[in-house]
Amino acid sequence: MKILIVYHSESGHTKAFAEGILGKLTALGHIVNSIRLETAAPVKMKSVRESQTIDIVNLPDPQDYDALLFGGPVWAWGPSPVIIKAMHKMGKLTGKTCLPFATMGFTGGKAALRYMSRELGTKGAKVLPGASCRHMLCNFAEEIEKNAAKIAAAISL
Numbered sequence: 428m429k430i431l432i433v434y435h436s437e438s439g440h441t442k443a444f445a446e447g448i449l450g451k452l453t454a455l456g457h458i459v460n461s462i463r464l465e466t467a468a469p470v471k472m473k474s475v476r477e478s479q480t481i482d483i484v485n486l487p488d489p490q491d492y493d494a495l496l497f498g499g500p501v502w503a504w505g506p507s508p509v510i511i512k513a514m515h516k517m518g519k520l521t522g523k524t525c526l527p528f529a530t531m532g533f534t535g536g537k538a539a540l541r542y543m544s545r546e547l548g549t550k551g552a553k554v555l556p557g558a559s560c561r562h563m564l565c566n567f568a569e570e571i572e573k574n575a576a577k578i579a580a581a582i583s584l
């Protein structure tokens with residue numbers, strides 16, 4: 428299967444999770460591309476509820492892929508505004524298998540995955556259950572290993 432992992436990561440945790448997922452999917456024989464989203468201007472992180480213009484400069488074309496994985500950090504118990512914007516801008520995902528993933532300090536992963544699943548569903552995607560990893564008060568590497576394997580297995584069914 429041709430798979431795209433598209434993600435937002437400011438401080439590297441979601442990047443690490445994306446790389447873990449890429450490793451597992453590649454080991455299962457999939458062809459995988461990974462894109463870390465970039466914005467024209469730095470994203471304001473101090474007040475996530477304040478509106479801001481987010482201009483993504485490297486948004487990929489979903490039509491090149493059978494499955495797309497969308498990932499980002501949890502910001503204020505929801506997905507970061509960058510991955511929300513990427514999903515909005517992605518256009519129709521009819522016939523595509525999609526799955527959300529997230530990283531967080533401690534809490535909010537389930538709510539973020541719910542939000543992302545709902546958004547991907549409105550685009551016509553077949554949405555599979557996603558996974559989130561936390562990095563506070565736990566072993567982040569083990570979290571990645573466990574959840575990347577779970578995602579790779581779900582995509583490969």
Ligand SMILES: Cc1cc2nc3c(=O)[nH]c(=O)nc-3n(C[C@H](O)[C@H](O)[C@H](O)COP(=O)(O)O)c2cc1C
Pocket residue numbers: 435436437438439440441442472473475499500501502503504505530531532533534535562
């Ligand atoms: C603006 C902002 C809001 C955040 N809100 C939450 C939150 O609600 N719950 C949580 O557990 N972590 C929260 N975090 C921490 C990040 O979710 C966490 O560090 C994440 O792994 C960062 O991903 P990254 O390194 O890929 O950017 C927040 C971080 C920022 C910058």
